[in-house]
Amino acid sequence: MSAALAYYPGCSQTASAREYDLSTRACCQTLGVELNDVPDWTCCGSTPAHATDHALAAALAARNLAQAMDTGASNLATPCPSCLLALRTAQSRCENEGFKGRVEVLLGRPATLSIRTRSILQVLMEDLGLEALAEKAVRPLKGLRVASYYGCLMTRPVGLMAFEDPDNPTAMDRLFLALGAEAAPFALKTECCGAALGVPRKEAVLELSGRILAAAEESGANVLAVACPLCQMNLDLRREQIEGYTGQRSTLPVLYFTQLLGLALGLPEEALGLGLHNVGTRPVLDILRRTWASEDVG
Amino acid sequence: MPVMELSASQDRAFFEAVCAKSGQDLLRCYQCGNCTAGCPMQPYYDLAAHQVMRLVQTGQRKAALTCSSLWLCAGCGQCSARCPNQLDVALILETLRHMARRAGYNPQPRVAQFSRAFLKSVHSHGRVFELGLLLRYKLASGRLLDDADLAPRLLKVGKLHLTPTSTPGQAEVAAIFRRYEQGAGS
Ligand code: SF4
Ligand code: SF4
Numbered sequence: 001m002s003a004a005l006a007y008y009p010g011c012s013q014t015a016s017a018r019e020y021d022l023s024t025r026a027c028c029q030t031l032g033v034e035l036n037d038v039p040d041w042t043c044c045g046s047t048p049a050h051a052t053d054h055a056l057a058a059a060l061a062a063r064n065l066a067q068a069m070d071t072g073a074s075n076l077a078t079p080c081p082s083c084l085l086a087l088r089t090a091q092s093r094c095e096n097e098g099f100k101g102r103v104e105v106l107l108g109r110p111a112t113l114s115i116r117t118r119s120i121l122q123v124l125m126e127d128l129g130l131e132a133l134a135e136k137a138v139r140p141l142k143g144l145r146v147a148s149y150y151g152c153l154m155t156r157p158v159g160l161m162a163f164e165d166p167d168n169p170t171a172m173d174r175l176f177l178a179l180g181a182e183a184a185p186f187a188l189k190t191e192c193c194g195a196a197l198g199v200p201r202k203e204a205v206l207e208l209s210g211r212i213l214a215a216a217e218e219s220g221a222n223v224l225a226v227a228c229p230l231c232q233m234n235l236d237l238r239r240e241q242i243e244g245y246t247g248q249r250s251t252l253p254v255l256y257f258t259q260l261l262g263l264a265l266g267l268p269e270e271a272l273g274l275g276l277h278n279v280g281t282r283p284v285l286d287i288l289r290r291t292w293a294s295e296d297v298g
Numbered sequence: 299m300p301v302m303e304l305s306a307s308q309d310r311a312f313f314e315a316v317c318a319k320s321g322q323d324l325l326r327c328y329q330c331g332n333c334t335a336g337c338p339m340q341p342y343y344d345l346a347a348h349q350v351m352r353l354v355q356t357g358q359r360k361a362a363l364t365c366s367s368l369w370l371c372a373g374c375g376q377c378s379a380r381c382p383n384q385l386d387v388a389l390i391l392e393t394l395r396h397m398a399r400r401a402g403y404n405p406q407p408r409v410a411q412f413s414r415a416f417l418k419s420v421h422s423h424g425r426v427f428e429l430g431l432l433l434r435y436k437l438a439s440g441r442l443l444d445d446a447d448l449a450p451r452l453l454k455v456g457k458l459h460l461t462p463t464s465t466p467g468q469a470e471v472a473a474i475f476r477r478y479e480q481g482a483g484s
Contacts, residue, residue: 045420
Protein backbone atom coordinates (compact mmCIF):
# COMPACT_ATOMS: atom_id res chain seq x y z
CA MET A 1 0.00 0.00 0.00
CA SER A 2 1.03 3.58 0.61
CA ALA A 3 4.47 4.90 1.57
CA ALA A 4 6.21 3.78 4.73
CA LEU A 5 5.19 5.22 8.07
CA ALA A 6 7.49 6.51 10.75
CA TYR A 7 6.51 4.46 13.81
CA TYR A 8 6.68 5.87 17.32
CA PRO A 9 6.11 2.98 19.77
CA GLY A 10 6.12 4.98 23.04
CA CYS A 11 7.63 3.83 26.33
CA SER A 12 4.72 1.74 27.63
CA GLN A 13 4.85 -0.37 24.51
CA THR A 14 8.35 -1.57 25.39
CA ALA A 15 7.28 -2.87 28.80
CA SER A 16 3.84 -3.02 30.42
CA ALA A 17 2.06 -2.77 27.05
CA ARG A 18 4.42 -4.99 25.10
CA GLU A 19 1.52 -6.87 23.53
CA TYR A 20 0.17 -3.64 22.01
CA ASP A 21 3.46 -3.12 20.18
CA LEU A 22 3.76 -6.78 19.20
CA SER A 23 0.23 -6.97 17.82
CA THR A 24 0.50 -3.59 16.07
CA ARG A 25 3.66 -4.66 14.27
CA ALA A 26 2.25 -8.08 13.40
CA CYS A 27 -0.99 -6.63 11.99
CA CYS A 28 0.79 -3.95 9.98
CA GLN A 29 3.18 -6.48 8.51
CA THR A 30 0.32 -8.73 7.43
CA LEU A 31 -1.55 -5.75 6.02
CA GLY A 32 1.46 -4.52 4.06
CA VAL A 33 1.81 -1.33 6.09
CA GLU A 34 5.54 -0.70 6.45
CA LEU A 35 6.55 0.69 9.85
CA ASN A 36 9.97 2.30 10.29
CA ASP A 37 10.82 2.99 13.90
CA VAL A 38 11.66 6.63 14.61
CA PRO A 39 15.45 6.37 14.94
CA ASP A 40 16.58 6.54 18.53
CA TRP A 41 13.21 7.73 19.80
CA THR A 42 12.79 8.95 23.37
CA CYS A 43 9.86 9.60 25.73
CA CYS A 44 7.20 12.07 24.51
CA GLY A 45 7.00 13.59 28.01
CA SER A 46 3.42 12.44 28.48
CA THR A 47 1.18 13.99 31.17
CA PRO A 48 3.90 14.71 33.77
CA ALA A 49 5.87 16.94 31.39
CA HIS A 50 2.71 18.70 30.36
CA ALA A 51 1.68 19.24 33.92
CA THR A 52 5.08 20.76 34.61
CA ASP A 53 5.85 23.13 31.75
CA HIS A 54 4.52 23.49 28.21
CA ALA A 55 7.86 24.34 26.59
CA LEU A 56 9.61 21.41 28.28
CA ALA A 57 6.79 19.08 27.20
CA ALA A 58 6.92 20.37 23.63
CA ALA A 59 10.71 20.00 23.45
CA LEU A 60 10.57 16.36 24.60
CA ALA A 61 7.90 15.59 22.01
CA ALA A 62 9.48 17.69 19.27
CA ARG A 63 12.76 15.80 19.46
CA ASN A 64 10.93 12.70 18.23
CA LEU A 65 9.14 14.54 15.45
CA ALA A 66 12.46 15.99 14.30
CA GLN A 67 14.07 12.54 14.41
CA ALA A 68 11.23 11.18 12.27
CA MET A 69 11.44 14.06 9.80
CA ASP A 70 15.19 13.57 9.44
CA THR A 71 14.42 10.23 7.77
CA GLY A 72 12.34 12.01 5.14
CA ALA A 73 9.09 10.53 6.41
CA SER A 74 5.95 12.60 5.95
CA ASN A 75 3.64 10.40 8.03
CA LEU A 76 4.01 9.19 11.58
CA ALA A 77 1.84 6.78 13.53
CA THR A 78 1.78 5.74 17.17
CA PRO A 79 -0.45 3.18 18.87
CA CYS A 80 -0.68 5.26 22.07
CA PRO A 81 -3.27 8.07 22.29
CA SER A 82 -1.37 9.78 25.08
CA CYS A 83 1.82 9.91 22.98
CA LEU A 84 -0.21 11.17 20.03
CA LEU A 85 -1.66 13.93 22.17
CA ALA A 86 1.82 14.97 23.32
CA LEU A 87 3.13 15.04 19.75
CA ARG A 88 0.14 16.95 18.42
CA THR A 89 0.15 19.42 21.29
CA ALA A 90 3.78 20.22 20.49
CA GLN A 91 2.93 20.69 16.82
CA SER A 92 -0.01 22.93 17.55
CA ARG A 93 1.74 25.09 20.16
CA CYS A 94 4.78 25.55 17.93
CA GLU A 95 2.56 27.28 15.39
CA ASN A 96 3.13 30.23 17.68
CA GLU A 97 6.56 31.57 16.69
CA GLY A 98 7.38 32.87 20.17
CA PHE A 99 6.64 29.50 21.73
CA LYS A 100 8.52 27.69 18.99
CA GLY A 101 11.56 29.85 19.75
CA ARG A 102 11.50 28.74 23.39
CA VAL A 103 11.20 25.11 22.36
CA GLU A 104 14.15 25.44 19.99
CA VAL A 105 16.29 26.87 22.78
CA LEU A 106 15.53 23.81 24.91
CA LEU A 107 15.88 21.42 22.00
CA GLY A 108 19.14 22.86 20.69
CA ARG A 109 18.00 22.48 17.10
CA PRO A 110 15.26 23.74 14.78
CA ALA A 111 11.79 22.46 15.60
CA THR A 112 10.50 21.39 12.19
CA LEU A 113 7.39 19.51 13.09
CA SER A 114 5.23 19.48 9.98
CA ILE A 115 5.02 15.67 9.76
CA ARG A 116 1.47 14.28 9.74
CA THR A 117 0.77 12.47 13.02
CA ARG A 118 -1.99 9.91 13.54
CA SER A 119 -2.90 6.93 15.68
CA ILE A 120 -2.51 3.41 14.31
CA LEU A 121 -6.29 3.04 14.51
CA GLN A 122 -6.75 6.14 12.42
CA VAL A 123 -4.16 5.05 9.86
CA LEU A 124 -5.77 1.63 9.44
CA MET A 125 -9.26 3.11 9.13
CA GLU A 126 -8.25 5.92 6.76
CA ASP A 127 -5.50 4.46 4.60
CA LEU A 128 -6.82 0.92 4.30
CA GLY A 129 -10.48 1.25 5.18
CA LEU A 130 -12.99 -1.23 6.52
CA GLU A 131 -13.52 -3.04 3.26
CA ALA A 132 -9.86 -3.78 2.71
CA LEU A 133 -9.45 -4.81 6.34
CA ALA A 134 -12.44 -7.15 6.15
CA GLU A 135 -11.10 -8.62 2.94
CA LYS A 136 -7.82 -9.56 4.62
CA ALA A 137 -9.62 -11.15 7.55
CA VAL A 138 -9.30 -14.88 7.02
CA ARG A 139 -10.98 -15.87 10.29
CA PRO A 140 -14.22 -14.21 11.39
CA LEU A 141 -14.58 -12.92 14.94
CA LYS A 142 -18.04 -14.50 15.10
CA GLY A 143 -19.19 -15.29 18.61
CA LEU A 144 -17.44 -12.31 20.13
CA ARG A 145 -19.51 -9.50 21.53
CA VAL A 146 -17.10 -6.60 21.88
CA ALA A 147 -17.45 -3.54 24.10
CA SER A 148 -15.18 -0.93 22.53
CA TYR A 149 -13.64 1.40 25.06
CA TYR A 150 -11.95 4.44 23.51
CA GLY A 151 -10.91 6.26 26.66
CA CYS A 152 -10.48 10.02 26.91
CA LEU A 153 -7.77 10.87 24.48
CA MET A 154 -8.71 9.18 21.22
CA THR A 155 -11.26 11.94 20.66
CA ARG A 156 -10.29 14.74 23.02
CA PRO A 157 -9.30 17.57 22.98
CA VAL A 158 -11.81 17.73 20.14
CA GLY A 159 -10.02 20.29 17.95
CA LEU A 160 -6.60 18.74 18.35
CA MET A 161 -7.45 15.07 17.92
CA ALA A 162 -10.11 15.68 15.26
CA PHE A 163 -11.14 12.03 15.36
CA GLU A 164 -14.78 10.99 15.44
CA ASP A 165 -17.52 12.10 17.81
CA PRO A 166 -16.08 12.99 21.24
CA ASP A 167 -18.87 11.16 23.11
CA ASN A 168 -19.72 8.42 20.68
CA PRO A 169 -16.82 7.32 18.52
CA THR A 170 -17.55 4.23 16.41
CA ALA A 171 -14.29 3.36 14.62
CA MET A 172 -13.56 0.24 16.67
CA ASP A 173 -17.21 -0.83 16.71
CA ARG A 174 -17.34 -0.61 12.93
CA LEU A 175 -14.05 -2.47 12.66
CA PHE A 176 -15.26 -5.37 14.79
CA LEU A 177 -18.58 -5.52 12.96
CA ALA A 178 -16.68 -5.71 9.68
CA LEU A 179 -14.60 -8.55 11.14
CA GLY A 180 -17.71 -10.55 12.01
CA ALA A 181 -18.09 -9.72 15.71
CA GLU A 182 -21.04 -8.09 17.44
CA ALA A 183 -20.70 -4.58 18.88
CA ALA A 184 -22.05 -4.41 22.42
CA PRO A 185 -23.99 -1.23 23.26
CA PHE A 186 -21.56 0.24 25.73
CA ALA A 187 -22.35 3.59 27.31
CA LEU A 188 -18.99 4.53 28.83
CA LYS A 189 -16.95 4.56 25.60
CA THR A 190 -15.11 7.77 26.37
CA GLU A 191 -15.37 7.99 30.16
CA CYS A 192 -12.05 8.45 31.91
CA CYS A 193 -10.46 5.40 33.61
CA GLY A 194 -8.48 7.62 35.98
CA ALA A 195 -5.41 7.56 33.78
CA ALA A 196 -2.04 8.04 35.45
CA LEU A 197 -3.56 8.86 38.82
CA GLY A 198 -3.49 5.12 39.54
CA VAL A 199 -0.21 5.45 41.36
CA PRO A 200 -0.76 8.56 43.50
CA ARG A 201 -4.57 8.36 43.91
CA LYS A 202 -5.45 4.73 43.50
CA GLU A 203 -8.99 4.85 44.93
CA ALA A 204 -10.11 7.24 42.17
CA VAL A 205 -8.82 4.92 39.48
CA LEU A 206 -10.39 1.85 41.07
CA GLU A 207 -13.75 3.63 41.28
CA LEU A 208 -13.67 4.93 37.69
CA SER A 209 -12.21 1.79 36.14
CA GLY A 210 -14.61 -0.34 38.19
CA ARG A 211 -17.52 1.57 36.69
CA ILE A 212 -16.24 1.01 33.16
CA LEU A 213 -15.80 -2.69 33.80
CA ALA A 214 -19.29 -2.99 35.30
CA ALA A 215 -20.85 -1.20 32.32
CA ALA A 216 -18.99 -3.47 29.92
CA GLU A 217 -20.26 -6.54 31.80
CA GLU A 218 -23.79 -5.14 31.72
CA SER A 219 -23.60 -4.66 27.97
CA GLY A 220 -23.28 -8.41 27.67
CA ALA A 221 -19.82 -8.16 26.14
CA ASN A 222 -17.49 -11.14 26.30
CA VAL A 223 -14.44 -9.02 25.57
CA LEU A 224 -13.48 -5.40 26.21
CA ALA A 225 -11.41 -3.77 23.44
CA VAL A 226 -9.05 -0.89 24.17
CA ALA A 227 -6.62 1.31 22.26
CA CYS A 228 -4.67 2.86 25.13
CA PRO A 229 -1.95 1.28 27.30
CA LEU A 230 -3.00 3.19 30.39
CA CYS A 231 -6.64 2.11 30.05
CA GLN A 232 -5.46 -1.47 29.55
CA MET A 233 -3.24 -1.33 32.61
CA ASN A 234 -6.00 0.03 34.81
CA LEU A 235 -8.60 -2.45 33.57
CA ASP A 236 -6.40 -5.54 33.29
CA LEU A 237 -3.41 -5.30 35.61
CA ARG A 238 -5.40 -3.63 38.37
CA ARG A 239 -8.28 -6.12 38.09
CA GLU A 240 -7.76 -7.70 41.52
CA GLN A 241 -7.48 -4.23 43.04
CA ILE A 242 -10.74 -3.22 41.36
CA GLU A 243 -12.43 -6.39 42.58
CA GLY A 244 -11.21 -5.73 46.10
CA TYR A 245 -12.52 -2.18 45.94
CA THR A 246 -15.94 -2.84 44.36
CA GLY A 247 -16.51 -6.35 45.69
CA GLN A 248 -17.48 -7.46 42.16
CA ARG A 249 -15.64 -10.32 40.48
CA SER A 250 -15.04 -10.00 36.77
CA THR A 251 -13.15 -12.23 34.37
CA LEU A 252 -13.82 -10.07 31.31
CA PRO A 253 -10.64 -10.07 29.18
CA VAL A 254 -9.28 -6.71 28.01
CA LEU A 255 -7.65 -6.89 24.59
CA TYR A 256 -6.04 -4.26 22.42
CA PHE A 257 -7.99 -3.77 19.20
CA THR A 258 -4.85 -4.84 17.34
CA GLN A 259 -4.93 -8.21 19.10
CA LEU A 260 -8.50 -8.84 17.96
CA LEU A 261 -7.68 -7.62 14.45
CA GLY A 262 -4.63 -9.90 14.43
CA LEU A 263 -6.76 -12.92 15.36
CA ALA A 264 -9.06 -12.14 12.43
CA LEU A 265 -6.03 -11.79 10.16
CA GLY A 266 -5.04 -15.34 11.08
CA LEU A 267 -2.03 -14.44 13.20
CA PRO A 268 -0.95 -16.90 15.91
CA GLU A 269 -1.68 -15.96 19.53
CA GLU A 270 2.01 -15.75 20.49
CA ALA A 271 2.59 -13.15 17.77
CA LEU A 272 -0.14 -11.07 19.38
CA GLY A 273 1.08 -11.38 22.96
CA LEU A 274 -2.15 -12.97 24.16
CA GLY A 275 -0.25 -14.67 26.98
CA LEU A 276 0.94 -11.36 28.40
CA HIS A 277 -2.29 -10.42 30.18
CA ASN A 278 -3.12 -10.43 33.84
CA VAL A 279 -6.75 -11.40 33.19
CA GLY A 280 -6.64 -14.53 31.05
CA THR A 281 -7.54 -14.22 27.36
CA ARG A 282 -8.40 -17.91 27.04
CA PRO A 283 -12.22 -17.37 27.00
CA VAL A 284 -11.86 -15.26 23.86
CA LEU A 285 -9.76 -17.89 22.15
CA ASP A 286 -12.16 -20.66 23.18
CA ILE A 287 -15.12 -18.87 21.62
CA LEU A 288 -13.22 -18.19 18.41
CA ARG A 289 -11.87 -21.74 18.15
CA ARG A 290 -15.41 -23.06 18.34
CA THR A 291 -16.45 -20.66 15.58
CA TRP A 292 -13.49 -21.52 13.40
CA ALA A 293 -13.94 -25.26 13.90
CA SER A 294 -17.56 -25.07 12.84
CA GLU A 295 -16.71 -22.92 9.83
CA ASP A 296 -13.62 -24.94 9.02
CA VAL A 297 -11.15 -22.04 9.08
CA GLY A 298 -8.12 -21.25 11.23
CA MET B 299 -19.56 23.31 49.82
CA PRO B 300 -17.28 26.04 51.18
CA VAL B 301 -18.67 29.57 51.29
CA MET B 302 -16.26 32.21 50.07
CA GLU B 303 -16.31 35.96 50.14
CA LEU B 304 -15.48 36.90 46.57
CA SER B 305 -15.77 40.66 46.75
CA ALA B 306 -13.44 41.41 49.67
CA SER B 307 -10.31 41.68 47.57
CA GLN B 308 -9.76 40.96 43.92
CA ASP B 309 -6.43 40.44 42.23
CA ARG B 310 -7.03 41.64 38.66
CA ALA B 311 -3.45 40.97 37.63
CA PHE B 312 -3.93 37.32 38.56
CA PHE B 313 -7.10 37.09 36.47
CA GLU B 314 -5.33 38.65 33.51
CA ALA B 315 -2.27 36.42 33.89
CA VAL B 316 -4.40 33.27 33.79
CA CYS B 317 -6.23 34.50 30.69
CA ALA B 318 -2.96 35.41 28.98
CA LYS B 319 -1.08 32.23 29.88
CA SER B 320 -3.93 29.92 28.92
CA GLY B 321 -5.09 31.96 25.94
CA GLN B 322 -8.66 31.67 27.27
CA ASP B 323 -11.07 34.51 27.90
CA LEU B 324 -12.41 33.54 31.31
CA LEU B 325 -15.04 36.27 31.24
CA ARG B 326 -16.93 34.00 28.88
CA CYS B 327 -17.67 31.56 31.71
CA TYR B 328 -21.25 32.04 32.88
CA GLN B 329 -21.15 29.40 35.59
CA CYS B 330 -23.48 26.90 33.94
CA GLY B 331 -21.65 24.01 35.61
CA ASN B 332 -21.41 21.82 32.50
CA CYS B 333 -17.71 21.32 33.08
CA THR B 334 -18.36 20.03 36.58
CA ALA B 335 -21.26 17.84 35.47
CA GLY B 336 -19.02 15.85 33.14
CA CYS B 337 -15.95 15.68 35.37
CA PRO B 338 -15.04 12.15 36.49
CA MET B 339 -12.77 13.45 39.25
CA GLN B 340 -15.39 15.74 40.78
CA PRO B 341 -15.99 13.46 43.81
CA TYR B 342 -12.33 13.86 44.76
CA TYR B 343 -12.11 17.61 44.23
CA ASP B 344 -12.15 20.18 47.02
CA LEU B 345 -13.46 22.78 44.55
CA ALA B 346 -15.48 21.93 41.46
CA ALA B 347 -14.11 22.97 38.07
CA HIS B 348 -16.71 25.73 37.60
CA GLN B 349 -15.93 27.06 41.08
CA VAL B 350 -12.27 27.32 40.18
CA MET B 351 -13.30 29.28 37.06
CA ARG B 352 -15.27 31.64 39.29
CA LEU B 353 -12.32 32.11 41.64
CA VAL B 354 -10.16 33.15 38.71
CA GLN B 355 -12.82 35.51 37.37
CA THR B 356 -13.01 37.21 40.71
CA GLY B 357 -9.25 37.35 41.16
CA GLN B 358 -9.03 35.02 44.18
CA ARG B 359 -5.40 34.10 43.62
CA LYS B 360 -4.61 32.20 46.78
CA ALA B 361 -7.85 30.22 46.89
CA ALA B 362 -7.43 29.20 43.25
CA LEU B 363 -3.76 28.28 43.51
CA THR B 364 -3.99 26.27 46.73
CA CYS B 365 -6.88 24.15 45.57
CA SER B 366 -6.29 20.38 45.39
CA SER B 367 -8.42 19.89 42.30
CA LEU B 368 -5.65 21.32 40.11
CA TRP B 369 -3.50 18.34 41.00
CA LEU B 370 -6.22 15.70 40.82
CA CYS B 371 -7.45 16.59 37.35
CA ALA B 372 -6.89 13.56 35.11
CA GLY B 373 -6.69 15.73 32.01
CA CYS B 374 -9.48 13.82 30.29
CA GLY B 375 -10.77 16.90 28.50
CA GLN B 376 -14.44 16.20 29.16
CA CYS B 377 -14.95 19.66 30.70
CA SER B 378 -13.49 21.44 27.69
CA ALA B 379 -15.52 19.33 25.28
CA ARG B 380 -18.74 20.24 27.11
CA CYS B 381 -18.25 23.95 27.77
CA PRO B 382 -20.92 25.84 25.80
CA ASN B 383 -18.58 28.82 25.59
CA GLN B 384 -15.66 26.85 24.14
CA LEU B 385 -13.46 27.47 27.16
CA ASP B 386 -10.63 25.00 27.44
CA VAL B 387 -11.27 24.34 31.14
CA ALA B 388 -8.66 21.56 31.34
CA LEU B 389 -6.03 23.90 29.93
CA ILE B 390 -7.00 26.59 32.45
CA LEU B 391 -6.62 24.09 35.29
CA GLU B 392 -3.24 23.05 33.91
CA THR B 393 -2.16 26.68 33.68
CA LEU B 394 -3.16 27.17 37.31
CA ARG B 395 -1.19 24.08 38.25
CA HIS B 396 1.93 25.54 36.63
CA MET B 397 1.37 28.80 38.52
CA ALA B 398 0.73 26.94 41.78
CA ARG B 399 3.95 24.97 41.43
CA ARG B 400 5.96 28.14 40.83
CA ALA B 401 4.30 29.77 43.82
CA GLY B 402 5.31 26.79 45.96
CA TYR B 403 1.82 25.42 46.65
CA ASN B 404 1.64 21.66 46.72
CA PRO B 405 -1.56 20.39 48.35
CA GLN B 406 -1.28 16.90 46.76
CA PRO B 407 2.35 15.94 47.32
CA ARG B 408 1.93 12.39 46.01
CA VAL B 409 0.82 13.60 42.59
CA ALA B 410 3.78 15.97 42.39
CA GLN B 411 6.15 13.24 43.58
CA PHE B 412 4.88 10.90 40.89
CA SER B 413 5.34 13.56 38.22
CA ARG B 414 8.87 14.27 39.39
CA ALA B 415 9.78 10.58 39.53
CA PHE B 416 8.43 10.17 35.99
CA LEU B 417 10.47 13.05 34.60
CA LYS B 418 13.55 11.93 36.48
CA SER B 419 13.24 8.56 34.80
CA VAL B 420 12.98 10.20 31.38
CA HIS B 421 15.93 12.44 32.23
CA SER B 422 18.12 9.50 33.26
CA HIS B 423 17.21 6.99 30.57
CA GLY B 424 15.63 8.92 27.71
CA ARG B 425 12.61 6.66 28.09
CA VAL B 426 10.46 5.73 31.05
CA PHE B 427 11.86 2.84 33.04
CA GLU B 428 8.72 1.67 34.83
CA LEU B 429 10.33 -0.18 37.73
CA GLY B 430 12.79 2.63 38.44
CA LEU B 431 9.94 5.15 38.30
CA LEU B 432 7.88 3.21 40.83
CA LEU B 433 10.78 2.72 43.21
CA ARG B 434 11.72 6.37 43.03
CA TYR B 435 8.12 7.39 43.70
CA LYS B 436 7.85 4.98 46.63
CA LEU B 437 10.99 6.35 48.24
CA ALA B 438 9.92 9.97 47.73
CA SER B 439 6.37 9.43 48.99
CA GLY B 440 7.10 6.83 51.66
CA ARG B 441 4.26 4.73 50.17
CA LEU B 442 6.42 1.64 50.01
CA LEU B 443 3.62 -0.91 49.79
CA ASP B 444 1.47 0.83 47.19
CA ASP B 445 0.94 -1.42 44.19
CA ALA B 446 3.35 -4.00 45.59
CA ASP B 447 0.80 -6.57 44.39
CA LEU B 448 1.33 -5.53 40.77
CA ALA B 449 5.00 -6.45 40.58
CA PRO B 450 4.58 -10.23 40.75
CA ARG B 451 1.84 -10.01 38.14
CA LEU B 452 4.07 -8.06 35.77
CA LEU B 453 6.90 -10.44 36.49
CA LYS B 454 4.69 -13.43 35.75
CA VAL B 455 4.08 -12.22 32.21
CA GLY B 456 7.63 -11.02 31.66
CA LYS B 457 6.80 -7.32 31.65
CA LEU B 458 8.84 -6.15 34.60
CA HIS B 459 12.20 -5.13 33.24
CA LEU B 460 14.72 -5.11 36.03
CA THR B 461 17.21 -2.88 34.25
CA PRO B 462 16.55 0.13 32.06
CA THR B 463 17.21 -0.02 28.34
CA SER B 464 19.58 2.72 27.40
CA THR B 465 19.00 4.72 24.27
CA PRO B 466 21.59 6.96 22.59
CA GLY B 467 18.97 9.73 22.55
CA GLN B 468 19.27 9.96 26.33
CA ALA B 469 22.09 12.51 26.05
CA GLU B 470 19.92 14.83 23.99
CA VAL B 471 17.02 14.43 26.41
CA ALA B 472 19.30 15.14 29.36
CA ALA B 473 20.46 18.29 27.54
CA ILE B 474 16.82 19.42 27.18
CA PHE B 475 16.31 18.97 30.93
CA ARG B 476 19.60 20.71 31.72
CA ARG B 477 18.68 23.77 29.65
CA TYR B 478 15.21 23.78 31.19
CA GLU B 479 16.63 23.65 34.72
CA GLN B 480 19.01 26.48 33.89
CA GLY B 481 15.99 28.57 33.00
CA ALA B 482 16.46 28.54 29.23
CA GLY B 483 13.34 28.73 27.10
CA SER B 484 11.20 30.49 29.66
S1 SF4 C 1 -9.95 17.40 32.36
FE1 SF4 C 1 -9.84 17.42 34.59
S2 SF4 C 1 -11.39 18.91 35.24
FE2 SF4 C 1 -11.79 18.44 33.12
S3 SF4 C 1 -13.35 16.82 33.22
FE3 SF4 C 1 -11.35 15.79 33.07
S4 SF4 C 1 -10.69 15.41 35.18
FE4 SF4 C 1 -12.38 16.94 35.25
S1 SF4 D 1 -18.86 24.75 31.21
FE1 SF4 D 1 -17.81 26.63 30.57
S2 SF4 D 1 -19.30 28.28 30.94
FE2 SF4 D 1 -20.05 26.46 32.04
S3 SF4 D 1 -19.22 26.73 34.13
FE3 SF4 D 1 -17.75 25.47 33.01
S4 SF4 D 1 -16.27 26.93 32.16
FE4 SF4 D 1 -18.07 28.11 32.79
